[in-house]
Amino acid sequence: MKIETKFLGEVDIVEEDIYTFENGLPGFEDLTKFVLIPLDADLPLAILQSTEQAPISFVVAYPFAFNPSYAFDLSEEDKQALHIETEDEVVPYAIVTMNDTFDKSTINLLAPIILNITKKCGKQVVLGDSKKYPLHYQIKESVK
Template identity: 65%
Template sequence: MKIATKFLGEVEIGEQDILTFEHGLLGFEGERKFVLLPIDADLPLAILQSVERPEIGFIIAYPFAFKKDYSFDISEDDLEQLYLEKEEDVLTYSIVTMKDTFQDSTINLLAPLIINIEKKCGKQIVLQDSKSYPLRYPMQSLEGSAK
Protein backbone atom coordinates (compact mmCIF):
# COMPACT_ATOMS: atom_id res chain seq x y z
CA MET A 1 0.00 0.00 0.00
CA LYS A 2 1.15 3.57 -0.61
CA ILE A 3 1.17 6.23 2.07
CA ALA A 4 2.01 9.93 1.99
CA THR A 5 4.79 10.91 4.41
CA LYS A 6 6.02 14.10 6.01
CA PHE A 7 9.63 13.79 4.86
CA LEU A 8 9.82 11.30 1.98
CA GLY A 9 6.76 11.98 -0.17
CA GLU A 10 4.80 8.89 -1.16
CA VAL A 11 6.27 5.51 -0.16
CA GLU A 12 5.23 1.90 -0.53
CA ILE A 13 4.77 -0.10 2.69
CA GLY A 14 3.45 -3.55 3.47
CA GLU A 15 0.72 -4.33 6.01
CA GLN A 16 3.35 -6.34 7.89
CA ASP A 17 5.40 -3.13 8.39
CA ILE A 18 2.72 -1.33 10.41
CA LEU A 19 3.40 -0.86 14.12
CA THR A 20 0.56 -0.28 16.58
CA PHE A 21 1.09 2.14 19.47
CA GLU A 22 -2.03 1.28 21.48
CA HIS A 23 -1.69 4.45 23.61
CA GLY A 24 -0.35 6.67 20.83
CA LEU A 25 2.63 8.92 21.49
CA LEU A 26 2.80 11.71 24.05
CA GLY A 27 0.81 14.60 22.58
CA PHE A 28 -0.46 12.37 19.75
CA GLU A 29 -2.59 9.87 21.66
CA GLY A 30 -5.08 9.52 18.79
CA GLU A 31 -2.43 8.28 16.38
CA ARG A 32 -1.89 4.55 16.74
CA LYS A 33 -0.61 3.20 13.41
CA PHE A 34 2.98 4.01 12.45
CA VAL A 35 5.72 2.65 10.23
CA LEU A 36 9.51 2.83 10.58
CA LEU A 37 11.18 4.22 7.47
CA PRO A 38 14.95 4.07 7.05
CA ILE A 39 16.87 7.23 6.22
CA ASP A 40 20.33 5.80 5.53
CA ALA A 41 21.74 2.43 6.57
CA ASP A 42 24.89 4.11 7.87
CA LEU A 43 23.06 6.57 10.13
CA PRO A 44 21.53 5.78 13.54
CA LEU A 45 18.37 7.61 12.44
CA ALA A 46 15.00 6.65 11.01
CA ILE A 47 11.53 8.13 10.54
CA LEU A 48 8.50 7.10 12.56
CA GLN A 49 5.62 7.98 10.24
CA SER A 50 1.90 7.92 10.93
CA VAL A 51 0.22 5.63 8.42
CA GLU A 52 -2.99 7.68 8.38
CA ARG A 53 -1.79 11.30 8.66
CA PRO A 54 1.14 12.41 6.48
CA GLU A 55 1.79 15.52 8.57
CA ILE A 56 2.68 13.36 11.60
CA GLY A 57 6.17 12.02 11.23
CA PHE A 58 9.16 12.09 13.56
CA ILE A 59 12.88 11.79 13.05
CA ILE A 60 13.99 9.20 15.59
CA ALA A 61 17.45 8.14 16.71
CA TYR A 62 19.07 5.05 18.13
CA PRO A 63 19.94 6.57 21.54
CA PHE A 64 22.88 4.27 22.29
CA ALA A 65 24.78 5.84 19.39
CA PHE A 66 24.73 9.19 21.18
CA LYS A 67 24.92 8.06 24.82
CA LYS A 68 26.67 4.72 25.07
CA ASP A 69 25.82 4.22 28.77
CA TYR A 70 22.09 4.87 28.25
CA SER A 71 20.12 2.23 30.14
CA PHE A 72 16.81 1.83 31.93
CA ASP A 73 14.42 -0.81 33.18
CA ILE A 74 11.07 -1.51 31.59
CA SER A 75 8.27 -1.99 34.11
CA GLU A 76 6.37 -5.27 34.32
CA ASP A 77 3.22 -3.47 33.13
CA ASP A 78 5.02 -2.14 30.06
CA LEU A 79 6.54 -5.55 29.33
CA GLU A 80 3.05 -7.06 29.41
CA GLN A 81 1.51 -4.32 27.24
CA LEU A 82 4.29 -4.82 24.69
CA TYR A 83 4.06 -8.64 24.82
CA LEU A 84 7.83 -8.73 25.32
CA GLU A 85 9.36 -12.10 26.01
CA LYS A 86 12.82 -11.88 24.43
CA GLU A 87 15.34 -9.05 24.63
CA GLU A 88 16.23 -9.47 20.96
CA ASP A 89 12.67 -8.45 19.99
CA VAL A 90 13.16 -4.94 21.45
CA LEU A 91 14.07 -1.83 19.49
CA THR A 92 14.64 1.41 21.36
CA TYR A 93 14.48 4.84 19.77
CA SER A 94 14.33 8.44 20.93
CA ILE A 95 12.49 11.29 19.24
CA VAL A 96 14.77 13.94 17.74
CA THR A 97 14.15 17.67 17.96
CA MET A 98 15.83 19.06 14.86
CA LYS A 99 17.49 22.46 14.99
CA ASP A 100 19.22 24.52 12.30
CA THR A 101 22.26 22.25 12.42
CA PHE A 102 22.64 18.60 13.34
CA GLN A 103 25.07 19.59 16.12
CA ASP A 104 22.35 21.71 17.78
CA SER A 105 19.68 19.00 17.54
CA THR A 106 18.64 16.98 20.60
CA ILE A 107 17.16 13.58 21.43
CA ASN A 108 14.59 12.84 24.10
CA LEU A 109 16.20 10.36 26.51
CA LEU A 110 13.46 10.84 29.12
CA ALA A 111 10.66 9.25 27.06
CA PRO A 112 12.03 6.51 24.77
CA LEU A 113 10.02 4.59 22.21
CA ILE A 114 10.05 0.86 22.93
CA ILE A 115 9.11 -1.37 19.99
CA ASN A 116 8.45 -5.09 19.96
CA ILE A 117 9.54 -5.78 16.42
CA GLU A 118 8.21 -9.35 16.51
CA LYS A 119 4.66 -8.42 17.65
CA LYS A 120 4.64 -5.12 15.71
CA CYS A 121 3.65 -2.96 18.66
CA GLY A 122 5.23 -0.08 20.51
CA LYS A 123 4.89 2.26 23.42
CA GLN A 124 6.44 5.52 24.48
CA ILE A 125 7.38 5.30 28.14
CA VAL A 126 8.40 8.06 30.55
CA LEU A 127 11.33 6.95 32.65
CA GLN A 128 10.79 7.21 36.40
CA ASP A 129 14.16 6.00 37.65
CA SER A 130 16.76 8.03 39.50
CA LYS A 131 19.07 8.51 36.50
CA SER A 132 16.78 11.33 35.32
CA TYR A 133 17.77 11.44 31.68
CA PRO A 134 17.09 14.77 29.99
CA LEU A 135 14.27 15.63 27.65
CA ARG A 136 16.82 17.31 25.36
CA TYR A 137 20.16 15.51 25.14
CA PRO A 138 22.62 17.04 22.63
CA MET A 139 23.35 14.99 19.51
CA GLN A 140 26.74 16.63 19.04
CA SER A 141 28.67 13.46 18.31
CA LEU A 142 28.33 9.73 18.07
CA GLU A 143 29.48 7.98 21.26
CA GLY A 144 28.36 4.40 20.94
CA SER A 145 27.52 1.88 18.30
CA ALA A 146 25.29 3.05 15.48
CA LYS A 147 24.19 -0.48 14.68
Protein backbone atom coordinates in the same frame (compact mmCIF):
# COMPACT_ATOMS: atom_id res chain seq x y z
CA MET B 1 0.70 -0.17 -0.07
CA LYS B 2 1.52 3.49 -0.63
CA ILE B 3 1.36 6.13 2.07
CA GLU B 4 2.02 9.84 2.00
CA THR B 5 4.78 10.97 4.39
CA LYS B 6 5.76 14.33 5.81
CA PHE B 7 9.44 14.21 4.87
CA LEU B 8 9.75 11.70 2.02
CA GLY B 9 6.62 12.19 -0.06
CA GLU B 10 4.85 9.03 -1.19
CA VAL B 11 6.53 5.77 -0.16
CA ASP B 12 5.74 2.10 -0.52
CA ILE B 13 5.40 0.16 2.72
CA VAL B 14 4.51 -3.39 3.56
CA GLU B 15 1.47 -3.71 5.82
CA GLU B 16 3.40 -6.16 8.03
CA ASP B 17 5.84 -3.31 8.86
CA ILE B 18 3.15 -1.21 10.57
CA TYR B 19 3.51 -0.88 14.34
CA THR B 20 0.43 -0.53 16.51
CA PHE B 21 0.63 1.92 19.40
CA GLU B 22 -2.41 0.85 21.42
CA ASN B 23 -2.70 4.23 23.17
CA GLY B 24 -1.05 6.34 20.47
CA LEU B 25 1.75 8.68 21.45
CA PRO B 26 1.46 11.49 24.01
CA GLY B 27 -0.38 14.30 22.26
CA PHE B 28 -1.44 11.98 19.44
CA GLU B 29 -3.52 9.42 21.32
CA ASP B 30 -5.95 8.98 18.41
CA LEU B 31 -3.18 7.84 16.03
CA THR B 32 -2.24 4.21 16.57
CA LYS B 33 -0.56 3.06 13.34
CA PHE B 34 3.05 4.03 12.58
CA VAL B 35 5.79 2.74 10.32
CA LEU B 36 9.54 3.06 10.86
CA ILE B 37 11.31 4.26 7.70
CA PRO B 38 15.13 4.14 7.77
CA LEU B 39 16.79 7.23 6.32
CA ASP B 40 20.14 5.74 5.38
CA ALA B 41 21.81 2.43 6.18
CA ASP B 42 24.87 4.28 7.53
CA LEU B 43 22.91 6.60 9.84
CA PRO B 44 21.32 5.73 13.20
CA LEU B 45 18.26 7.78 12.18
CA ALA B 46 14.80 6.89 10.94
CA ILE B 47 11.37 8.41 10.48
CA LEU B 48 8.48 7.24 12.66
CA GLN B 49 5.61 8.05 10.33
CA SER B 50 1.89 7.91 11.06
CA THR B 51 0.09 5.86 8.42
CA GLU B 52 -3.15 7.64 9.35
CA GLN B 53 -2.05 11.29 8.98
CA ALA B 54 0.85 12.26 6.71
CA PRO B 55 1.80 15.44 8.64
CA ILE B 56 2.47 13.43 11.82
CA SER B 57 6.02 12.20 11.64
CA PHE B 58 9.02 12.13 13.96
CA VAL B 59 12.74 11.89 13.33
CA VAL B 60 13.99 9.19 15.69
CA ALA B 61 17.48 7.99 16.54
CA TYR B 62 18.99 4.82 17.89
CA PRO B 63 19.97 6.24 21.31
CA PHE B 64 23.06 4.07 21.85
CA ALA B 65 24.73 5.74 18.87
CA PHE B 66 24.71 9.02 20.80
CA ASN B 67 25.01 7.75 24.36
CA PRO B 68 26.72 4.32 24.55
CA SER B 69 26.03 4.05 28.30
CA TYR B 70 22.26 4.52 27.83
CA ALA B 71 20.43 1.81 29.75
CA PHE B 72 17.07 1.42 31.45
CA ASP B 73 14.68 -1.20 32.74
CA LEU B 74 11.10 -1.51 31.59
CA SER B 75 8.39 -1.96 34.18
CA GLU B 76 6.40 -5.19 34.20
CA GLU B 77 3.38 -3.15 33.10
CA ASP B 78 5.27 -1.84 30.05
CA LYS B 79 6.56 -5.32 29.22
CA GLN B 80 3.00 -6.65 29.31
CA ALA B 81 1.64 -3.77 27.24
CA LEU B 82 4.33 -4.45 24.63
CA HIS B 83 3.89 -8.25 24.78
CA ILE B 84 7.62 -8.67 25.40
CA GLU B 85 8.84 -12.22 25.92
CA THR B 86 12.58 -11.78 25.24
CA GLU B 87 15.01 -8.85 25.13
CA ASP B 88 15.72 -9.64 21.47
CA GLU B 89 12.25 -8.31 20.59
CA VAL B 90 12.95 -4.83 21.99
CA VAL B 91 14.41 -1.95 19.98
CA PRO B 92 14.40 1.53 21.54
CA TYR B 93 14.43 4.82 19.64
CA ALA B 94 14.54 8.40 20.88
CA ILE B 95 12.73 11.33 19.31
CA VAL B 96 15.07 13.92 17.81
CA THR B 97 14.34 17.62 18.05
CA MET B 98 16.00 19.08 14.97
CA ASN B 99 17.71 22.46 15.14
CA ASP B 100 19.52 24.71 12.63
CA THR B 101 22.41 22.25 12.46
CA PHE B 102 22.43 18.60 13.42
CA ASP B 103 25.01 19.05 16.20
CA LYS B 104 22.68 21.61 17.86
CA SER B 105 19.82 19.12 17.81
CA THR B 106 18.74 17.09 20.83
CA ILE B 107 17.34 13.64 21.50
CA ASN B 108 14.80 12.73 24.14
CA LEU B 109 16.42 10.09 26.33
CA LEU B 110 13.82 10.53 29.07
CA ALA B 111 10.93 9.09 27.04
CA PRO B 112 12.13 6.51 24.52
CA ILE B 113 9.91 4.91 21.90
CA ILE B 114 10.01 1.17 22.58
CA LEU B 115 9.26 -1.14 19.65
CA ASN B 116 8.54 -4.84 19.86
CA ILE B 117 9.88 -5.86 16.46
CA THR B 118 8.34 -9.33 16.67
CA LYS B 119 4.80 -8.38 17.72
CA LYS B 120 4.86 -5.08 15.76
CA CYS B 121 3.70 -2.92 18.63
CA GLY B 122 5.13 0.15 20.28
CA LYS B 123 4.83 2.54 23.16
CA GLN B 124 6.51 5.70 24.36
CA VAL B 125 7.75 5.08 27.88
CA VAL B 126 8.61 7.87 30.32
CA LEU B 127 11.57 6.81 32.45
CA GLY B 128 11.63 7.79 36.11
CA ASP B 129 15.09 9.37 36.34
CA SER B 130 15.13 12.77 34.60
CA LYS B 131 18.52 13.60 36.16
CA LYS B 132 20.17 10.59 34.55
CA TYR B 133 18.51 10.94 31.13
CA PRO B 134 17.32 14.37 30.06
CA LEU B 135 14.44 15.31 27.81
CA HIS B 136 16.88 17.32 25.65
CA TYR B 137 20.19 15.42 25.44
CA GLN B 138 22.61 17.44 23.35
CA ILE B 139 23.68 15.55 20.23
CA LYS B 140 26.80 17.73 20.00
CA GLU B 141 28.12 16.03 23.13
CA SER B 142 28.37 12.74 21.25
CA VAL B 143 29.33 13.93 17.75
CA LYS B 144 32.75 15.36 18.70
